[in-house]
Amino acid sequence: MAHSDVVPPSIEPPFGVYVHVPFCASRCGYCDFNTYTASELDGSGASPDGWLEAVRAELALAARTVGPRPVETVFIGGGTPSLLGAERLGLVMDAIRAEFPLAPGAEVTTESNPESTSPEFFAGLAAAGFTRVSLGMQSAAQHVLAVLDRRHTPGRAVEAAKEARAAGIGHVNLDLIYATPGETDDDLHRSLDAVLDGGVDHVSAYALIVEDGTALARRVRRGELPAPDDDVAATRYEILDSRLSEAGLRWYEVSNWAVPDRDAACRHNLGYWRDGDWWGVGPGAHSHVDGARWWNVKHPARYAAALTAGRTPEAGREELTDSERYTERVMLRLRLAEGLPLDMLDAAGRGAVAVAVDDGLLEPAPFDAGRAVLTPRGRLLADRVITDVLTAPVPR
Numbered sequence: 001m002a003h004s005d006v007v008p009p010s011i012e013p014p015f016g017v018y019v020h021v022p023f024c025a026s027r028c029g030y031c032d033f034n035t036y037t038a039s040e041l042d043g044s045g046a047s048p049d050g051w052l053e054a055v056r057a058e059l060a061l062a063a064r065t066v067g068p069r070p071v072e073t074v075f076i077g078g079g080t081p082s083l084l085g086a087e088r089l090g091l092v093m094d095a096i097r098a099e100f101p102l103a104p105g106a107e108v109t110t111e112s113n114p115e116s117t118s119p120e121f122f123a124g125l126a127a128a129g130f131t132r133v134s135l136g137m138q139s140a141a142q143h144v145l146a147v148l149d150r151r152h153t154p155g156r157a158v159e160a161a162k163e164a165r166a167a168g169i170g171h172v173n174l175d176l177i178y179a180t181p182g183e184t185d186d187d188l189h190r191s192l193d194a195v196l197d198g199g200v201d202h203v204s205a206y207a208l209i210v211e212d213g214t215a216l217a218r219r220v221r222r223g224e225l226p227a228p229d230d231d232v233a234a235t236r237y238e239i240l241d242s243r244l245s246e247a248g249l250r251w252y253e254v255s256n257w258a259v260p261d262r263d264a265a266c267r268h269n270l271g272y273w274r275d276g277d278w279w280g281v282g283p284g285a286h287s288h289v290d291g292a293r294w295w296n297v298k299h300p301a302r303y304a305a306a307l308t309a310g311r312t313p314e315a316g317r318e319e320l321t322d323s324e325r326y327t328e329r330v331m332l333r334l335r336l337a338e339g340l341p342l343d344m345l346d347a348a349g350r351g352a353v354a355v356a357v358d359d360g361l362l363e364p365a366p367f368d369a370g371r372a373v374l375t376p377r378g379r380l381l382a383d384r385v386i387t388d389v390l391t392a393p394v395p396r
């Protein structure tokens with residue numbers, strides 16, 4: 001059976017808008033995102049105002065291309081969106097509303113760095129219609145923040161989370177990074193104490209990845225820092241999951257936990273993981289609409305120049321083949337607590353899933369009901385389960 005035959009015909013998927021803010025006050029040593037400091041942009045002609053004009057032009061291009069599709073979710077990410085201030089972020093929302101109808105109850109998120117926020121900033125966001133804020137906390141331990149080159153003080157992220165809630169922002173996320181060299185189990189416990197004190201309804205936690213070409217990678221190569229250890233990361237993941245579960249949050253994706261029944265799971269990210277459609281606005285942003293994917297030029301000056309000249313900022317595009325779509329579906333949906341419907345799998349994949357149930361990596365009850373859902377041990381070995389499902393030989 002062809003992979004496309006096992007995927008049920010879709011109703012129109014939800015549509016989201018992602019806006020990429022390519023500015024940061026300084027670069028954290030571990031980060032390889034498409035972002036630039038003021039000195040890196042010096043002399044290039046790129047500026048926040050030029051970026052905003054170009055974003056307006058790209059939104060108009062998006063509306064001409066996809067028509068008046070209601071926007072269910074907006075996510076402003078970066079980079080450091082909070083560096084722009086609430087007023088400019090409000091102008092981004094005005095620009096989206098000028099081109100698209102916002103669906104009733106739309107989720108509107110912005111990422112923010114704790115050091116560039118304040119009660120006034122959050123009040124401005126609430127007034128501009130933001131419903132969700134995602135704060136990069138990473139750790140509550142000063143020495144871990146120092147290894148990560150973070151600029152905020154240990155208490156600032158949780159203070160900011162409380163300020164956001166007090167300003168009427170309904171949903172607040174804190175991002176953690178774990179298994180940073182030098183972090184101890186106790187450090188993570190104290191970070192979790194702080195997170196839980198913040199009363200947030202969502203937590204994302206990522207094991208530190210040493211990305212090629214970063215300052216962190218150079219420090220590890222020079223022997224100044226040990227590489228993060230997989231066994232340590234597994235223990236820390238277990239600490240995170242048990243502490244967050246005890247506090248009433250539930251995992252809904254391997255790296256994401258939310259309070260159940262309060263619309264706290266990030267609907268925008270669920271759109272990515274469930275094959276939704278989104279238009280990515282901004283330098284280096286990726287889009288996925290009606291089976292096509294494309295991505296923009298990365299440098300903010302080239303991005304703005306293209307739009308100012310009336311050209312598309314697109315740098316490349318691809319139509320996914322059936323087999324690539326199948327691979328993506330398995331990779332993304334297997335990481336979700338709702339699981340991967342078995343009828344999305346071909347015969348080889350279904351065989352591998354049955355073996356994973358026997359190995360204790362997938363839950364038996366959901367399997368009997370037609371879904372592949374990771375067990376706690378399966379979550380630690382999610383990449384292995386995904387590889388096994390994708391590389392299993394077709395049974396004879």
Ligand SMILES: C[S@@+](CC[C@H](N)C(=O)[O-])C[C@H]1O[C@@H](n2cnc3c(N)ncnc32)[C@H](O)[C@@H]1O
Nearest residue numbers: 030031033078079080111136175206207208209
């Ligand atoms: C790229 S940042 C953008 C938002 C914001 N500037 C910040 O730093 O929080 C989004 C999140 O990605 C995660 N992240 C980025 N690089 C990472 C890496 N190398 N390893 C693990 N997590 C990473 C961090 O948790 C971070 O909060």
Ligand code: SF4
Nearest residue numbers: 024027028031078079
């Ligand atoms: S503030 Fe966020 S986006 Fe900017 S360099 Fe640090 S991790 Fe990357």
